[in-house]
Amino acid sequence: MTRRMLLAACLVATMTAPAAAxxxxxxxxxxxxxxxxxxxxxxxxxxxxxxxxxxxxxQFEQAMARAFATWADAPTIDISFTFGGFVGAExxxxxxxxxxGFQAEPDLERVLGATGFTIDDVSGRIIESDIFxxxxxxxxxxxxxxxxxxxxxxxxxxxxxxFIGLGHSAIGETELTDGRRRVIAKQxxxxxxxxxxxxxxxxxxxxxxxxxxxxxxxEGNFDRxxxxxxxxxxxxxxxxxxxHVTAFSLRSGKIVGNFTLDDEGTFVISxxxxxxxxxxxxxxxxxxxxxxxxxxxxxxxxxxxxxAPRLVSVPRGGSSGNITIDVRRK
Amino acid sequence: MTRRPxxxxxxxxxxxxxxxxxxxxxIIIPTDLPTLVREAQAIALGRVVDxxxxxxxxxxxxxxxxxxxxDEPLKGGADQTIVFRTLGGVLGRYRTVxxxxxxxxxxxxxVIFLGRGTAPYPIGLSHGVFRVRTDRVxxxxxxxxxxxxxxxxxxxxxRRGDGTRTQIPVASFTSIxxxxxxxxxx
Amino acid sequence: xxxxxxxxxxxxxxxxxxAAQARKGSVEVAAGGVWFSGADLGGSTAxxxxxxxxxxxxxxxxxxxxxxxxxxxxxxxxxxSRLAVEAGISYARPNMSTRVSDDAEDAEPITSVIGLQQxxxxxxxxxxxARARGKWQPxxxxxxxxxxxxxDSNAHVETGTTVQAGLGADRTFRERAAGRxxxxxLRADARVIGRSGGFDVDDKLRVGFSAxxxxxxxx
Numbered sequence: 001m002t003r004r005m006l007l008a009a010c011l012v013a014t015m016t017a018p019a020a021a022x023x024x025x026x027x028x029x030x031x032x033x034x035x036x037x038x039x040x041x042x043x044x045x046x047x048x049x050x051x052x053x054x055x056x057x058x059q060f061e062q063a064m065a066r067a068f069a070t071w072a073d074a075p076t077i078d079i080s081f082t083f084g085g086f087v088g089a090e091x092x093x094x095x096x097x098x099x100x101g102f103q104a105e106p107d108l109e110r111v112l113g114a115t116g117f118t119i120d121d122v123s124g125r126i127i128e129s130d131i132f133x134x135x136x137x138x139x140x141x142x143x144x145x146x147x148x149x150x151x152x153x154x155x156x157x158x159x160x161x162x163f164i165g166l167g168h169s170a171i172g173e174t175e176l177t178d179g180r181r182r183v184i185a186k187q188x189x190x191x192x193x194x195x196x197x198x199x200x201x202x203x204x205x206x207x208x209x210x211x212x213x214x215x216x217x218x219e220g221n222f223d224r225x226x227x228x229x230x231x232x233x234x235x236x237x238x239x240x241x242x243x244h245v246t247a248f249s250l251r252s253g254k255i256v257g258n259f260t261l262d263d264e265g266t267f268v269i270s271x272x273x274x275x276x277x278x279x280x281x282x283x284x285x286x287x288x289x290x291x292x293x294x295x296x297x298x299x300x301x302x303x304x305x306x307x308a309p310r311l312v313s314v315p316r317g318g319s320s321g322n323i324t325i326d327v328r329r330k
Numbered sequence: 331m332t333r334r335p336x337x338x339x340x341x342x343x344x345x346x347x348x349x350x351x352x353x354x355x356x357i358i359i360p361t362d363l364p365t366l367v368r369e370a371q372a373i374a375l376g377r378v379v380d381x382x383x384x385x386x387x388x389x390x391x392x393x394x395x396x397x398x399x400x401d402e403p404l405k406g407g408a409d410q411t412i413v414f415r416t417l418g419g420v421l422g423r424y425r426t427v428x429x430x431x432x433x434x435x436x437x438x439x440x441v442i443f444l445g446r447g448t449a450p451y452p453i454g455l456s457h458g459v460f461r462v463r464t465d466r467v468x469x470x471x472x473x474x475x476x477x478x479x480x481x482x483x484x485x486x487x488x489r490r491g492d493g494t495r496t497q498i499p500v501a502s503f504t505s506i507x508x509x510x511x512x513x514x515x516x
Numbered sequence: 517x518x519x520x521x522x523x524x525x526x527x528x529x530x531x532x533x534x535a536a537q538a539r540k541g542s543v544e545v546a547a548g549g550v551w552f553s554g555a556d557l558g559g560s561t562a563x564x565x566x567x568x569x570x571x572x573x574x575x576x577x578x579x580x581x582x583x584x585x586x587x588x589x590x591x592x593x594x595x596x597s598r599l600a601v602e603a604g605i606s607y608a609r610p611n612m613s614t615r616v617s618d619d620a621e622d623a624e625p626i627t628s629v630i631g632l633q634q635x636x637x638x639x640x641x642x643x644x645x646a647r648a649r650g651k652w653q654p655x656x657x658x659x660x661x662x663x664x665x666x667x668d669s670n671a672h673v674e675t676g677t678t679v680q681a682g683l684g685a686d687r688t689f690r691e692r693a694a695g696r697x698x699x700x701x702l703r704a705d706a707r708v709i710g711r712s713g714g715f716d717v718d719d720k721l722r723v724g725f726s727a728x729x730x731x732x733x734x735x
Binding site for chain 3: 171196251255274276305310311313318
Binding site: 177297 | 362365369386388389391417426430431432433438445446447450451453454455456457459461463474476477478484485486487488489490491492493495496497
């Protein structure tokens with residue numbers, strides 16, 4: 001009887017634990033975090049058989065095909081997709097198909113697009129995923145972008161990053177101007193804030209995107225050819241949750257990031273090229289904690305950006321060993 | 331000895347049957363505090379008293395409806411209770427998870443900036459939610475304000491770890507919001 | 517044109533000192549200390565991509581391999597009276613340091629450091645000049661080597677190659693014609709070392725210096 005109660009408690013915990021908004025999307029089950037991913041290849045997708053005022057259904061489908069190919073063609077990512085055809089179904093209908101299409105969401109006046117999942121809450125296997133693009137915005141599929149319109153392919157590359165199980169990246173800088181907060185630079189398609197209209201930079205994956213997707217779907221030799229950095233971030237001698245940690249490769253110039261994911265302040269940055277890295281820590285104190293973490297209250301933001309005093313060597317196929325970075329209170 | 335395998339089998343069946351719908355909200359266009367104040371239909375300091383999930387008809391998509399007891403109305407009506415919704419929630423065995431959407435539980439205290447509609451969403455998902463944090467040492471209730479431009483005609487690069495941008499007392503934050511609301515009044 | 521044969525004659529000498537004449541076929545071991553100079557490995561900038569295609573500088577780095585003292589040992593075989601074939605190994609623990617500055621978010625400038633263990637296994641030819649300079653017998657030394665560097669946690673190994681050339685001199689303290697131990701002396705040398713590979717920020721050939729002093733024992 002005791003065992004039955006214990007099992008029931010586990011079940012409740014499984015069902016109600018919040019999803020983790022990390023580099024990889026996942027959810028907490030008991031003490032472990034389950035990452036979500038597709039188990040079958042290729043992943044088939046369908047497209048709604050209607051466009052919007054500016055983009056036809058065929059143009060929409062072609063933009064989606066290019067965006068899927070961007071992820072599938074990355075040499076270290078082992079995933080593939082196939083177009084199943086045009087359908088009358090809408091995204092997020094209970095239809096068993098992965099549907100991408102336009103949808104009007106006027107109440108979500110600042111959301112360009114969104115990705116939905118049906119997942120196996122035990123294994124993390126994705127069963128179905130849909131993506132909508134909000135028609136309250138002006139879209140374009142022009143090869144070089146179009147002033148005043150958001151590039152559909154760029155937004156699709158971001159959403160498909162979610163579609164395959166990636167969360168948001170924090171590798172980006174923003175500024176306030178003219179009543180808006182806008183991106184002045186970023187090095188990850190998965191940064192949660194879009195580039196301005198007319199821009200097509202997010203059609204190309206960056207090192208952080210590739211490292212994250214390769215970590216979930218590693219091509220054969222990826223794990224043997226790449227390494228990781230692990231360690232702790234401490235403030236006043238105690239581990240902190242939610243610190244953004246990045247690794248900069250002195251050899252390639254690539255930047256890959258992750259977060260401290262528990263109260264001990266532990267982090268792991270995977271998918272790194274072997275060699276020496278500068279490790280840098282910063283707080284998510286710029287007003288967008290919720291873009292990364294559900295459990296926002298526990299995220300420590302009251303510290304200064306800090307460079308690790310130790311250069312970190314990433315071995316091929318292994319881990320750097322644990323490093324500790326002490327940050328200073330503001 | 332014979333019951334253990336049975337219990338485990340039951341668990342396996344239950345878990346195998348457990349799937350959940352989730353929505354991952356995504357790429358957004360954020361704004362600054364004065365614009366948030368201008369766009370918000372209602373702004374209030376208060377605390378969450380109830381959260382329940384509602385599935386949109388014909389879909390697996392679940393929204394959470396938040397019952398919010400208002401301690402201090404800052405813009406909009408003077409209702410003592412507001413109901414707003416967030417993307418994502420739990421309904422029975424189904425769960426919708428919205429990456430970037432705020433998640434509330436009863437007792438959470440925040441200043442919320444709500445958009446349009448009878449059951450509005452916070453503007454810009456979590457960008458319209460400023461949570462009250464209690465200092466572990468002093469017990470003071472504080473809010474981390476967003477980066478703000480003093481001169482709206484200027485431009486300011488937002489720097490993470492900026493030592494001048496720290497959490498401020500709740501009263502200071504609501505005072506800033508009240509000032510911005512007053513500026514908008516004709 | 518007349519100067520070239522004259523210089524060659526001076527360099528190679530017309531007669532050999534008796535010590536050199538006795539060396540052919542002998543074996544020599546040496547051990548001592550060596551200093552490796554540092555080397556600038558260059559700078560780089562961590563950048564983000566701007567919407568218009570330009571770059572936003574997050575921070576800049578300037579990396580160098582610091583100088584270090586270490587130990588070295590060689591074994592030589594005199595294939596001719598003035599020519600020795602030498603195999604050697606050296607060990608040193610240089611630091612690699614990166615100055616990180618100009619952080620866009622005001623992180624304090626800092627020098628990040630990692631300790632390395634460095635092994636060089638090398639083969640050289642040592643050619644003794646005929647004319648002794650007082651009690652010192654000068655030589656030229658050149659060869660190539662295999663570089664192996666480990667980080668201080670021994671988790672990561674980087675390998676590379678070296679080429680080196682330099683000059684030095686031996687001073688023999690004691691020498692006898694018979695017996696097992698025939699010579700004891702001091703050897704000092706300085707070399708230019710070209711290094712490719714190892715811990716580095718790119719694939720360039722790095723040029724540095726080394727200087728060493730060893731006690732040698734001839735058998």
